[in-house]
Amino acid sequence: MIGPAEIEDMRLVLLASDERARLYDAALAPLNRHWERRGAASVGSVSQICELVFARAxxxxxxxxxxxxxxxxxxxxxxxxxxxxxxxSLESRG
Incomplete structure (x- = not known):
């Protein structure tokens, strides 16, 4: 049986997930606008940056x-x- 403590834990996890998603969306918006205007180095670099943003969020x-x-x-x-x-600007350092 799930008790009040477990329900509260689930609620806190959902709130944290929502906050992380909001931060991720806000973080990617300026990058997406930049890539739309100027293009991106590669699909791989875009995927890597997106994954790193999500992890750091x-x-x-x-x-x-x-x-x-x-x-x-x-x-x-x-x-x-x-x-x-x-x-x-967003430029490769490699």
Missing amino acids: EDRPFAEWKAVVTEAVEQAGFGIVWNGDAVA
């Missing part, structure tokens, strides 16, 4: 979306330059 507050993007992009071997909340 775990347990991070929504307000850190830009830091999550920057860290993920750098870990994937790219440099990123911001113009406010828009990606000004």
Whole structure:
């Protein structure tokens, strides 16, 4: 039988998943706009960056979306330059 503690644990997991999804969506929006305008290096690099953003979004507050993007992009071997909340440039460092 599931008790109140287990139900609360499930609720907290769902809330954390929702927050992670919101951060992921916010983080990918400027990257997607940049890739639409200028293209992406490759499908593989886009997939890698998306996976890294998702991984880094775990347990991070929504307000850190830009830091999550920057860290993920750098870990994937790219440099990123911001113009406010828009990606000004994204270039391979390899």
